[in-house]
Amino acid sequence: MTIAHEVQPGSDVRSGSAERIGVMVCGHGSRDAKAVAEFAALATLLEDRFPDWPVDYGYLEFARPVIRDGLDRLAAAGVTRILAVPGMLFAAGHAKNDIPSVLNTYAAGRPGLSVEYGRELGIDPKMLQAAADRIRETLAAAPDLPAHETLLVVVGRGASDPDANSNVAKVTRMLWEGFGFGWAETAYSGVTFPLVAPALEKAARLGFRRIVVFPYFLFTGILVDRIYAAADEAAARHPGIEFLKAPYLAGHPLVIDTFVERVREILTGDNRMNCGLCKYRTQVLGFEAEVGLPQESHHHHVEGIGTGQGAPRHGHAHDHAPGHRHDHDHDHHHHHDDGHDHLHAGAGGHGHHHPYPHADHPLGPRTLKRG
Incomplete structure (x- = not known):
């Protein structure tokens, strides 16, 4: 069956069919x-x-x-x-x-x-533009400061799939170069590393006057709340740095x-x-x-x-x-918005399939929870 190359919303593509x-x-x-x-x-x-x-x-x-x-x-x-x-x-x-x-x-x-x-x-130009708009909204409401004195921290959800995690890092790099910020770091809300708190602590030591914390999330939830709370805690520890909390993508x-x-x-x-x-x-x-x-x-x-x-x-x-x-299994190591971790099979979870190989990383969830 041939599929048309141009399809408009509301049109059925199978000629002569009664499909809906x-x-x-x-x-x-x-x-x-x-x-x-x-x-x-x-x-x-x-x-x-x-x-x-x-x-x-x-x-x-x-x-x-x-x-x-x-x-x-x-x-x-x-x-x-x-x-x-x-x-x-x-x-x-x-x-x-x-x-x-x-x-x-x-x-x-x-x-x-x-x-x-x-x-x-x-990774899509439209998604990057939407992310840039959220960051611009935040910068527009703050005192003027040269871009090279600002550090951007992009926070992704985090997964036990390195391909997905690397995409968050690519978003970070695209925004970093696009804005011309002085530096940028990538952090994750769970499962992988670095988590938000150690990433912000590292960022604060790099000597920038402003740190923009941007959750690259579609929707709100407990994880976004935790990201903003971590930014507030970092700001309290480092009063000489201006921390800005950018809104997530939303609609x-x-x-x-x-x-x-x-x-x-x-x-x-x-x-x-x-x-x-x-x-x-x-x-x-x-x-x-x-x-x-x-x-x-x-x-x-x-x-x-x-x-x-x-x-x-x-x-x-x-x-x-x-x-x-x-015809194959996919990621069984989840961090859910309700705030509990599924780091399975030897990583503190339900014990099915393969563990996330870096669950014990010193900047990751399991190690930090022990501390």
Whole structure:
């Protein structure tokens, strides 16, 4: 079947078919009610961009609706072809493994329903511009200071997938060079290293007059609160340095534009996740034992548990093309917005699959919690 190269929202691409397209946004979930509300608001913004297609959403864990609830609503609305995208910045375990597992399981028992999976937001010029806007907002509200006297700290979520972690570092470098800041550092909220507190302590010792702390997160939550709290604590320890807390991305229009692009990529056949450094496909240094593991999800025990409510809704075979399946396992080392760590199998967690090889790093979560 030929897929058209140019597809506009509201148009079906299969000539002469009776299919109906719907869009599904798959989130992680949080115990933080504001984070859940912000994600629900994202779905509303996408509805405006796809006026002729039903749009729904759901979460892996800690909030409702869960992903299958959103899929059920789309199916009940007569949708025969679901275009699902991960509501995530980078592709680590949730985007590579857990969400595809849920989608594949759902579609397997429903003949006549196609569920196709898109890629994460990733490194994208629009996302970088949205991040730059958040930093500019912060600088505009502060006294004027030359860029070379400012240090930028970009904080990512952190994963046991080195490819995802390296993408945060790339965002840092792109923003650093783009603004011409004097220096920049990358930190992570959990799982990997360096965590926020030691990264800020290092940054404070480099002699810059101002430090901008920017959480590269889509939504609020406990982790973002902790990042800002760490910035406040660092400011108290170093009163001679001005610490500025930049807002996270939230519903920036360019973020919405990127989501729209990811949906359209499924239809145009341009839907290619980066596989070159995927630890489940390639022998990545330190993660060699994880190549080719079977795919499965480990979120059933916390599915829908959390805030107790969500916003009401109306009513390898390593191919990342439409119809995306992964025949291998993905990241099982999670740090959730509810504030607990899943550093599995010898890393203080539930003991399944492979441990994060650097769980004992002196600037990482396990070591710091002992201190």
